[in-house]
Amino acid sequence: MRFQRSIFWLRRDLRLEDNVALSAATRFSKEVVLVFVFDTNILDRLKDKNDRRMTAIHNSLLELDQKVRKKGSALVLLHGDPKKEILGFAKRIKASAVFVNRDYEPYAKKRDKAVRTACNKLGIAFHDYKDQVIFEGNELLTQSGAAYKVFTPYKNKWLMELNACLYQDHRSKLKRLAPLKQLDREIVDWSLKKLGFDYADLCLKVGESAAKKQLKFFLPDLPDYDKNRNYPVVPNGTSRLSVHLRYGTLSIRSLVRFALANPSLGAKTWLSELIWRDFYQMILDQFPHVVKGCFKEKYDAIKWPGTQKHFMLWCQGMTGFPIIDAAMRCFNKTGWMHNRLRMIVASFLTKDLLVDWRKGEGWFARNLLDFDLAANNGGWQWCASTGCDAQPYFRIFNPITQSEKFDPEGSFIKNFLPELKNFSKKQIHWPHVANQETQEKVDCILGKDYPKPIVIHSEQRIKFLNLFKSF
DNA sequence: TGAAATGTTGGGGCG
DNA sequence: ACGCCCCAACATTTC
Numbered sequence: 001m002r003f004q005r006s007i008f009w010l011r012r013d014l015r016l017e018d019n020v021a022l023s024a025a026t027r028f029s030k031e032v033v034l035v036f037v038f039d040t041n042i043l044d045r046l047k048d049k050n051d052r053r054m055t056a057i058h059n060s061l062l063e064l065d066q067k068v069r070k071k072g073s074a075l076v077l078l079h080g081d082p083k084k085e086i087l088g089f090a091k092r093i094k095a096s097a098v099f100v101n102r103d104y105e106p107y108a109k110k111r112d113k114a115v116r117t118a119c120n121k122l123g124i125a126f127h128d129y130k131d132q133v134i135f136e137g138n139e140l141l142t143q144s145g146a147a148y149k150v151f152t153p154y155k156n157k158w159l160m161e162l163n164a165c166l167y168q169d170h171r172s173k174l175k176r177l178a179p180l181k182q183l184d185r186e187i188v189d190w191s192l193k194k195l196g197f198d199y200a201d202l203c204l205k206v207g208e209s210a211a212k213k214q215l216k217f218f219l220p221d222l223p224d225y226d227k228n229r230n231y232p233v234v235p236n237g238t239s240r241l242s243v244h245l246r247y248g249t250l251s252i253r254s255l256v257r258f259a260l261a262n263p264s265l266g267a268k269t270w271l272s273e274l275i276w277r278d279f280y281q282m283i284l285d286q287f288p289h290v291v292k293g294c295f296k297e298k299y300d301a302i303k304w305p306g307t308q309k310h311f312m313l314w315c316q317g318m319t320g321f322p323i324i325d326a327a328m329r330c331f332n333k334t335g336w337m338h339n340r341l342r343m344i345v346a347s348f349l350t351k352d353l354l355v356d357w358r359k360g361e362g363w364f365a366r367n368l369l370d371f372d373l374a375a376n377n378g379g380w381q382w383c384a385s386t387g388c389d390a391q392p393y394f395r396i397f398n399p400i401t402q403s404e405k406f407d408p409e410g411s412f413i414k415n416f417l418p419e420l421k422n423f424s425k426k427q428i429h430w431p432h433v434a435n436q437e438t439q440e441k442v443d444c445i446l447g448k449d450y451p452k453p454i455v456i457h458s459e460q461r462i463k464f465l466n467l468f469k470s471f
Numbered sequence: 472t473g474a475a476a477t478g479t480t481g482g483g484g485c486g
Numbered sequence: 487a488c489g490c491c492c493c494a495a496c497a498t499t500t501c
Contacts, residue, residue, distance in 0.1 A: 230472085343472070382472090394501040395473050402473090461474085465501060478498070485491085 003029040003125070005178070006097040007090055010036045010075075011108070013101045013131055013248035014060040015208045016067060018170045020131040025099035026173040028127075033093060033178045034068060036061055037078045037085050038195055041107075052200040052335045052369050058192050060247055063207035065190075073177035079195060083115050090124055093182075098124060101131035101248075104285040105373050133278050134162065134252060137285030147286040148279075151389045155275045166253055166260075202369065203334035204243060211244035215258060222259075225266035230405075232327075232338040232412045239270065242370035243336075245277065252277070280378030283388050290377055294386035298471050305467070306355030313454055314349050315363055317416075320453035322428060323403035324348050326416040333416070335369035340406050346383035347397040352460040354467065357384035385468065393468040396461050403429040419449045 006029035008022050014036075016022065025032045046054070065075040078085040086098060098119055100112065116126040130136050140157050141147060148154035192199055204210075221228065221236040228237035244250040252274065259271040283290060293300045313319050317328035327341035337345070342364075349360040361380040365371055381387025385395070407413055410428035414421045422442035423431050432446055432453055439445050446452055 340472085391472075392501085396475095396501085398474060458475090461501095469501085474501090476498100476500070478496105480494100480496080482494090483492090486489095 001028070001030050003095075003097040005029065005031045005033065005093060005095045006099055007086065007093075007095045008032050008034050008099045009086060010034060010061075010064075011100065011103055011248075012246065013251075014057070014064060015211075015249050015251065016064065016172060016174065017208065018251040018254055019101070019172060019248075020129040020170050021099040021101040021127070023170040023172045024127065024129060025097075026176045029097065029176060031178045032099075032176050033076060033095065033183065034064075034073070035076045035078060035086070035089060037080070037082045039082050040080050041082075041111075043195065043197075046197075047366065049196065050198050050200045052202060052367075053371065054192055054195070054197040055200045055202055056206045056243065056247060056369060058190075058199075059202070060207045060249055062190065063209060067208075068174070068177055069180070071174050071177050072179055073174075074180050074183050076183060077190070082111055083118055086115055087118050087122070087124075090119070091122070093178075096124055097127060099127050100129070102128045102136070103132065104137065104281050106284075106288045106291060132248060132252060133281045134158070134166070134256060134274075135278055135282070137282045140282070147282065149388050151276065151279055154279055154282075155272065158275050158278065162256070166256060170251075170253075203336055204240065204369075206243060206247065206249065208249045211241070211249040214239070214241060214244065215250065215255070219258075219262065221266075222262055222270060223264035223266040226269035227266070229269070230340045232341055232407060233409075233415070238339065240336075242372075242375075246370045246372050276378075277375060280374040283378060284374040287388070290381065290387075291373070294384075295381055295388040295390075296386055299386040299468075302467065302471070304350075304354055304356035305463075306349075306353045306359075310353040310454060311349070311355045311359050313451075314345070314353060314355070314360075318451050319348070319353075319455075320432070320451040321348065321399045322410075322413045322417055322420060322431065322450075323399055323407060325451075326413040329416045330412075331367060335367055337368075340402075341412075342379060343383055344397055344399060344402050344406075346380055348399050350384040351396045351464045352399065352455055352457060354460065354464060357381060357386060394465060396464060398457060400430045400457070417450070419444050 006025050008025040013019055061075060068075055078089060090098060103112070112128065119126040135158060137147065140154060140161060218236055218239040228234045231237050241250060241255065245252065255274055256271065259267045259274065287295060314328065317325035317332065319325055324345055327337055327345050331337040346360055349355050350357050357380045361376060364376050368376065378387060382390045385391055385393035408425065410425045413428055420428055420431060422444065427434060431444070431450065434446065444450055
């Protein structure tokens with residue numbers, strides 16, 4: 001046994017199953033203490049005391065705590081600066097090692113580097129593992145040894161290299177979790193109130209057991225994923241597992257195994273989306289400048305002419321474009337948005353309202369329950385055509401055509417814009433052509449009950465093309 | 472993981 | 487019967 005007592009520090013891997021660092025910690029240590037730190041560097045910057053993410057993390061941790069209590073242990077919660085907290089705690093309980101799964105966000109990398117250095121100064125080992133991706137940033141390289149910048153060759157390489165590592169045993173010896181009686185002094189209050197946050201309503205269940213349930217629930221629809229994934233109102237059209245990937249209540253390996261174990265065109269398409277996730281994690285790791293700037297740096301020179309007023313109307317879902325407004329109101333209400341809608345609203349903000357993609361990215365970052373820096377940044381830059389392997393700048397969504405294509409019955413729109421519920425399925429995508437008589441008949445006066453369009457798509461399209469043309 | 476503009480074809484109405 | 491126009495419908499190119 002290498003270590004008498006170790007800390008397993010949970011971050012975005014809130015599960016006991018198939019957890020690489022936890023498995024290692026319990027194999028190499030006689031006794032393991034599970035610790036989560038509410039990081040004040042992050043919490044202090046959350047603007048909303050009702051932040052759904054806090055409830056999601058809290059609930060996931062609570063379930064985890066209940067599970068380990070059945071094993072006679074408990075989860076320790078700390079609150080403060082992670083470096084200070086982890087070091088202080090390690091000293092108090094005389095831990096000789098800290099185990100973590102690696103995180104590739106710039107802040108996390110910096111944090112872990114500092115904790116590692118501090119640990120090593122005290123003679124405490126710091127062991128980190130690959131867990132949240134299949135391949136890390138520097139694992140898949142082109143023939144010339146550079147990081148991939150194009151998705152398709154990356155994906156081919158990814159599929160080629162995908163090997164037995166997927167099937168390694170990452171079970172943990174949970175018998176080795178530290179007994180509760182030794183932890184008593186360290187168990188802190190579980191209420192969010194004490195951290196200065198309120199409980200928020202979540203549109204879905206979080207936690208490890210809910211994650212497994214959701215995956216099982218999606219299984220029958222996996223074969224049709226390729227056909228259904230673009231239609232927001234098709235039940236189970238998408239897996240809705242993004243939240244679980246974000247908090248690590250499911251392992252990425254288990255999802256890849258799930259796709260491979262149930263082969264079909266749908267599963268293949270779905271797997272490809274998981275590869276996009278690895279791709280963007282890799283991009284963030286290898287090209288951290290994307291956090292602040294365009295992946296294609298020449299586009300940093302662009303002066304986005306969009307106004308704050310238009311941005312606000314977009315945020316509120318008051319643009320007069322039904323599909324946009326329905327999507328944004330759904331988002332504001334639930335903290336979740338269907339991927340097709342994310343693309344449509346992102347295209348609209350950047351290419352119709354000419355607002356800097358970073359504004360939209362920030363709004364998503366604040367409100368997405370499944371917010372992940374790598375995926376969110378990658379997705380926004382893809383839509384704005386500033387990103388790595390992004391769509392070409394002249395590919396501009398027509399919000400009305402997209403609405404007709406992907407919400408043909410208008411039922412998604414009606415779910416979130418009840419004021420439009422009496423419009424026909426032909427007219428609901430663009431109600432503004434309705435005459436006075438029709439408006440009275442459907443009980444929706446445009447400009448009063450529902451806003452008039454704030455821009456003209458065909459005009460904005462030309463403006464956007466001109467904006468990008470010179471680069 | 473588009474859409475608009477432009478080009479081509481072919482059928483039908485009509486003088 | 488024939489040429490002409492109109493305009494879907496489809497194809498290609500351009501952004």
